[in-house]
Amino acid sequence: MDITELYRIAAEERDRRKPKRIRCCTAAGCQSSGAEAVLKALKDGIATAGLTEDVEVSSVGCLRFCGRGPLVATDPDGKLYEQVTAEDASSFAAGMQAGTVKAQPCDPHQPFFAGQQPIVLENSGQIDPERIEEYIAAGGYESLYRALYDLTPVEVVEEITQSGLRGRGGGGYPTGLKWATVAKMPGDQKYVICNADEGDPGAFMDRSVLESDPHRVLEGMAIADMRLVQIMDLSTSGLNIPWRSRI
Ligand code: FES
Known part of the structure; x- marks a missing residue:
């Protein structure tokens, strides 16, 4: 696949979007308070109202x-x-037309939200985590493509270091330092493991990413896997890979 194929998928996904969503x-968290029943009631309500051409009902990650x-x-x-309850859901069909949904509003500008700037979780609640096309339409997998074809492995590690990306555990270990350390280690076979262990009880910071934006995790792992391993491979092998001469 080349970048034009990625762009084509993103464009098709944007074209298929309905005017309302x-x-x-x-x-x-929401599943534990009945979200599946709400989702079904929302879909049924839109279908019964004959609005499926105009309104899409999506299952998304954490809001x-x-x-x-x-x-x-x-x-x-x-x-x-x-x-929102399953009973409220029927009002969404009428409300999407008239602009008056009869459900309890939640102020997205209240102090709880105001101090937050989602970065890792920027797609959370925005995309259906089970549709890769939505992730691609949000720019997904462009970084992997760039890491593979535009940057050397060393540049990838440098960029991760410069970004300030840190681990999501209590130590907040710098990801760039971790990658640089792994890249320097001897050995011709390395492994990237997503353990997703939640060391802090009830924090669920790993689960939030995994369940709301899983392709982000997969893309990050793919970048680490392809580039860190290749840093080592290239130092010891005669692989003829386009970016080898740039190392
Ligand atoms: S799980 Fe629904 S808002 Fe977080």
Whole structure:
């Protein structure tokens, strides 16, 4: 696959979008408070109202106010609703037309949200985590492509270091330092493992990424796997890879 293929998938995904969208969080927190029933009721309500051509109902990851779930967001108005029930869901069909949904509003500008700047979780709640096309339409896998074809392995590690990316555990270990250390280690076979262990009880910072934006994890692992291993391989082998001369 080359970059034009990636762009084609992204463009097709954007073209298939309907004018309106209802995003229902079905991540673990909202699932525990009945999100699956809400999602079904939303889909049934839109279908019964004959709005399936205009309104898409999507299952998305965490909308970041888990304690008030199930949460539902509507586009393009950007409104957010909390503690939505299956009974409320029927009002979304009428409300999407008239602009008056009868569910409990949740202020997306309240202090809880105001101090947050999602970076790793920027796609969380925005995309259906089970549709790779949505991840690609959000720019997904472009970094992997760039890491493979535009940057040398050393440049990849430098860029990760410069980004300030840190681990999500309590130590916040710098990812660039970790990658640079692995790259220097001897051995012609290395492994990238996603252990996703939640060392802090109830924090769920790993689960948030895995369940809300899994392709982000896969893409990061692929970059680490392809580039760190190749740094070592190239120092000892005669592999004829396009970027070898740039190391
Ligand atoms: S799990 Fe639904 S808002 Fe976090």
